[in-house]
Amino acid sequence: MTRTDLIDNQGAIPGAMSIGEAARASGVSAKMIRYYESIGLLPPSPRTEGNYRMYDARAVHVLRFIHKSRSLGFALEEIRTLLSLWNDRERASADVKAVTLRHVADLDARIGELQNMRDTLMTLANACYGDDRPDCPILQGVAGEEGDGTGGTDGDARCR
Template sequence: MNIGQASKASGVSAKMIRYYDEIGLVQPSARTDSNYREYGERELNELRFIRRARSLGFSMAEITQLLSLWRDRERPSREVKAIAERHLAGLDARIAEMQAMAETLRHLSRCCAGDDRPDCPILADLTAGSLPSEPKTPSRRRPA
């Protein structure tokens, strides 16, 4: 099948298929006499593999490692599991960071009167440059 058909069958855009081919992520596909790429079941399986790995947030480097292990039928599964667990730890850390950011913003939003006065704890916090992991209690000054 041609690249358009492979794109439709795999769910990966033709542009990304060309990119993956260019960087060597996928194994080279066969070429026609006029130098067009031809895709078969092997290439489709690799593209689907990549699409799924990307949807789980794996980096290109991790996908390269996973593809290499997937192609190696004598691989130890512990290597695959180690990659997945490192990725999961990274996801957990990012989730914790985002939860801390959300909690800080929730707190600042509760402290802001949201009225016609210019005083705003959210802007005061942004000006102070505090980090989400270091929430501070903004003051609620009243105009005199």
């Protein structure tokens, strides 16, 4: 879309929004709108005579799509793929499903990693009495020292 596509015969841009209005309408900050435009996720916006960006309802719809995709944890390249599929009326839904299932698999792996971190932290926390002494297996565990409460050989490292 060009600026002349939006400008009526009196020089106004009917139905177009400023970047601030588009940000409020989409839930995406003006800074992120400019960023998405700079990396090609959002097509370049037409400009006013004063060089202000102007956005139409379609651009806001795309921004909402990006915002929702980000809230679901999709990476920018995955969003680029989803946008391409969204704009392709000849797409196969199997392609969209494949992108989604790959993302779910990535999330499952991250959830597993987070669960392992949580388990390690709970083991370290349980190895420490949490009293007034300065020695603590939590700090030893983070430092990778023996007797960190995670199954090392030094049973005396527990805070007593």
